[in-house]
Amino acid sequence: MTVPATMRALQQTSWNGPQDLRLITDAQVPSPGPGEILIRVTAAGVNFADIDQAHGRFAGGPQPPYLAGFEGAGVVVAVGEGVAGLEPGAHVIGVGGGAFAEYMVLYAGGALPVPAGWADEQALGMVVNWPTALAALKPQGHLTAGQTVLIHAAAGGTGQAAVKMAKHYGARVIATASPGKHEVVRALGADHVLDSRSADLAADVLRLTDGAGADLVLESGGGVTFAASLAAAKQVTGRVVVYGVAGGEAAITNWELVYKHQIHIIGLNLGTLIQAAPHIFGEVTEELSALISAGVLTPGQPTMYELGDGPKALATLAARATIGKLALVP
Ligand SMILES: NC(=O)c1ccc[n+]([C@@H]2O[C@H](COP(=O)([O-])OP(=O)(O)OC[C@H]3O[C@@H](n4cnc5c(N)ncnc54)[C@H](OP(=O)(O)O)[C@@H]3O)[C@@H](O)[C@H]2O)c1
Known part of the structure; x- marks a missing residue:
């Protein structure tokens, strides 16, 4: 050649x-x-x-x-x-x-x-969005069947894969996306789709979960969405996997972790996962090929x-x- x-x-x-x-x-x-x-x-x-x-x-x-x-x-x-x-x-x-x-x-x-x-x-x-979504759901997010997961940017490259996999694992999916993208997210199997630009996101998630909150939040929104994600996570056992800052930087204080949001905050960066935890990344890659073979993840x-x-x-x-x-x- x-x-x-x-x-x-x-x-x-x-x-x-x-x-x-x-x-x-x-x-x-x-x-x-x-x-x-x-x-x-x-x-x-x-x-x-x-x-x-x-x-x-x-x-x-x-x-x-x-x-x-x-x-x-x-x-x-x-x-x-x-x-x-x-x-x-x-x-x-x-x-x-x-x-x-x-x-x-x-x-x-x-x-x-x-x-x-x-x-x-x-x-x-296959090498960026899907492993990120899977790592957020499983090794980092510990999602199990019957749990509720809140997925932001659900119509996007990473979010669509996350919705498909979460449904495959038997979770209840509350997704967020801008108006105009909701039909696409529903067609992927999401149980509820909320407007990602709404100021009432946390209240809506609490309403849909009888006040309990989501077991897992896939947080890539950043900015004001970050605060909504914290408030929408279940007290004590809820996990928020943070892997994107699309709307800008946002903070949580030690006071808030002690007195307001008693939750698990988990950072995820795919490059670091590959380098610092190759065994976990290896499991993610293996699981992705199984999901492709099973037709859960399609072309x-x-x-x-x-x-x-x-x-x-x-x-x-x-x-x-x-x-x-x-x-x-x-
Ligand atoms: N940590 C990692 O290793 C890793 C790896 C891959 C991806 N990511 C992150 O995952 C997220 C999704 O990545 P992607 O490439 O698949 O993109 P994408 O989801 O296809 O597009 C980004 C989406 O984010 C939502 N969003 C919310 N607030 C936003 C804002 N202020 N500005 C722009 N978009 C905003 C928008 O969806 P709506 O308008 O529908 O809400 C937008 O369509 C990004 O935050 C990215 O940085 C992280």
């Missing part, structure tokens, strides 16, 4: 947000180092973290100028030294720098095969944008105007 020296890519030129993403045509095609593979990207996944990175809010994120995007699916075109079991021509999905480009390098050990019969873009979500249907429309795709995501996963096609 001939690999060109330069390629088209989206370069983030400042920390002023996705508006400063520029399409360049002379980015250098990277070379795979030891243990790495080079893929021709056929579809790159758009994530809320791309927005955080573009604003410089992503801890440990790259300094501008950098090639944006980190989730890519495509076909292997070259393998680095010491890579075994992955040949050119294989279709994989993984995480690495510079996914919004025609070519990107992935760490071979972290790349997953695109499931048989799936198009590359249908696998987007994704991302909304596709041309690479050059990346800034528009990210702006739409930031404006809460999207449903499900978005993909860029280089």
Whole structure:
């Protein structure tokens, strides 16, 4: 396979947000180092973290100028030294720098095969959104059948997977989403769908749970939603897994934990989970393949944008105007 020296890519030129993403045509095609593979990207996944990175809010994120995007699916075109079991021509999905480009390098050990019969873009979500949702529900959230889970951003890439899995595990799902997205969330099996922009979220959850609150909250809303999540969690045994800050930073004090919200607050970051608790991540990955084989998680249907429309795709995501996963096609 001939690999060109330069390629088209989206370069983030400042920390002023996705508006400063520029399409360049002379980015250098990277070379795979030891243990790495080079893929021709056929579809790159758009994530809320791309927005955080573009604003410089992503801890440990790259300094501008950098090639944006980190989730890519495509076909292997070259393998680095010491890579075994992955040949050119294989279709994989993984995480690495510079996914919004025609070519990107992935760490071979972290790349997953695109499931048989799936198009590359249908696998987007498998390495970011789905493991995050599953880790929040199970190893971190300890959800069991019959419990009630409150899932924010339920129409989104991560939230849709969370709703499907929570229902599969026998939970009662109270979901939140902006008006206009509720039918999609109901169709996934959510038992109740609330307006994520309502000021009465906590009261509504308490009403739906006879005053008890939710056993588990998947908290990615941040901002004012964070306070609603704390108030909606069941006293003493309720867990709030915090994995997103979409609406901005929010705080809880030690006084509140002692006198107001006697609950469990659990932080989740997928990158840290992979690095610091590989055995837990391994269990998550195994469970995800079982859920795929069982048809609980089905091929994704991302909304596709041309690479050059990346800034528009990210702006739409930031404006809460999207449903499900978005993909860029280089
Ligand atoms: N910690 C981790 O490792 C990790 C990994 C993956 C994802 N995440 C987090 O999970 C969340 C979902 O990520 P995603 O990529 O799947 O995105 P997404 O859910 O497809 O889109 C984000 C959604 O968040 C909701 N939202 C609530 N308040 C918002 C605000 N002030 N601004 C923008 N959106 C707001 C919106 O839904 P409604 O308007 O319908 O409420 C919006 O559609 C994000 O917070 C992301 O950072 C974390």
